[in-house]
Amino acid sequence: MNAANPSEHLMQCMEVWGGNNIVDSGVVMAGLDAWVFSKPFGAADAGGDIYYVSSCATGRITRLLVADVSGHGSHVSDIATSLRALMRKHVNQIEQTRFVRSMNEQFAAMSKAGVFATAIVTTFFAPTHELKLCNAGHPPPLLYRARTRSWSFLECGAKSQAEVANVPLGVIDLADYDQFDVLLKVGDLVLCYTDSLIESKDETGEMLGTAGLLRIAQSIAVDDPAQVVPRLLDTITRVAPGNLNEDDVTVLLFRPNGLAPRASLGQRLLSPLRVAAKLFSSEPVPWPEWNIKNLGGTMSLALSRWRSRVTSGSGDPSNAD
Numbered sequence: 001m002n003a004a005n006p007s008e009h010l011m012q013c014m015e016v017w018g019g020n021n022i023v024d025s026g027v028v029m030a031g032l033d034a035w036v037f038s039k040p041f042g043a044a045d046a047g048g049d050i051y052y053v054s055s056c057a058t059g060r061i062t063r064l065l066v067a068d069v070s071g072h073g074s075h076v077s078d079i080a081t082s083l084r085a086l087m088r089k090h091v092n093q094i095e096q097t098r099f100v101r102s103m104n105e106q107f108a109a110m111s112k113a114g115v116f117a118t119a120i121v122t123t124f125f126a127p128t129h130e131l132k133l134c135n136a137g138h139p140p141p142l143l144y145r146a147r148t149r150s151w152s153f154l155e156c157g158a159k160s161q162a163e164v165a166n167v168p169l170g171v172i173d174l175a176d177y178d179q180f181d182v183l184l185k186v187g188d189l190v191l192c193y194t195d196s197l198i199e200s201k202d203e204t205g206e207m208l209g210t211a212g213l214l215r216i217a218q219s220i221a222v223d224d225p226a227q228v229v230p231r232l233l234d235t236i237t238r239v240a241p242g243n244l245n246e247d248d249v250t251v252l253l254f255r256p257n258g259l260a261p262r263a264s265l266g267q268r269l270l271s272p273l274r275v276a277a278k279l280f281s282s283e284p285v286p287w288p289e290w291n292i293k294n295l296g297g298t299m300s301l302a303l304s305r306w307r308s309r310v311t312s313g314s315g316d317p318s319n320a321d
Contacts (some may be wrong), residue, residue, distance in 0.1 A: 032127025107170025
């Protein structure tokens with residue numbers, strides 16, 4: 001199931017890449033490799049699924065977003081444009097709390113028009129392999145652990161579902177969404193997707209659901225990460241006629257590659273100047289958080305690890321060092 005000729009996009013510092021258009025592409029970043037597939041419903045060039053990847057001024061912070069917006073057409077394209085602006089505004093921040101809060105405020109303002117969205121927001125910090133995750137009413141991502149060679153759902157294990165207030169964006173006025181951290185290892189995979197996958201049918205005509213999707217993921221080979229998404233989608237389409245043809249389809253797969261940014265001292269010293277230059281550009285971005293981990297970490301890996309605490313996701317003890 002191919003949307004276009006597969007390509008590869010090399011991310012630049014302070015770049016935001018993505019949108020709501022048809023795509024089948026690899027994305028290469030310092031510390032992280034990703035693969036994005038998105039196919040709008042029918043023959044449309046753009047759909048209700050939105051995907052974005054951003055890279056900070058030093059290449060240490062990568063943010064990845066998958067959102068499913070209600071409706072189609074020009075208003076979704078307008079939302080995609082505004083989300084790109086929000087991604088750019090927060091591109092240099094390790095903490096994603098303010099970004100998610102801004103997203104919710106934006107959709108709350110549109111809620112009277114019946115516009116809302118579900119979303120997965122993740123932020124990967126390359127020096128420590130920390131992944132911060134927020135789920136706003138979206139299907140839970142799948143996590144593949146290379147050590148155990150198995151898939152599981154990436155969910156917050158510290159709270160019961162009744163205690164987690166991660167509802168779709170714009171539904172209620174939440175000050176902050178629940179978030180959690182997980183430690184990724186080289187060889188691990190994280191797969192985010194929109195609901196067309198779990199709403200596909202199984203052999204009996206029932207919806208696959210998350211359990212059915214997990215079963216299919218367990219059945220496919222992961223020896224070549226670039227083939228994981230095509231294999232997953234091809235398997236789902238073969239299960240029942242019409243699968244993945246009734247809605248937008250978007251899948252984002254990423255993995256840490258162990259290639260942390262290796263900038264020279266001169267490049268590290270110049271990174272604050274690159275940020276400062278953007279303050280006076282047509283698309284200004286704010287400074288990074290004023291803390292040792294973010295600012296001091298540009299000079300020293302040890303400072304990147306400052307007060308780094310990673311909690312386990314899905315109750316998986318392999319998340320810890």
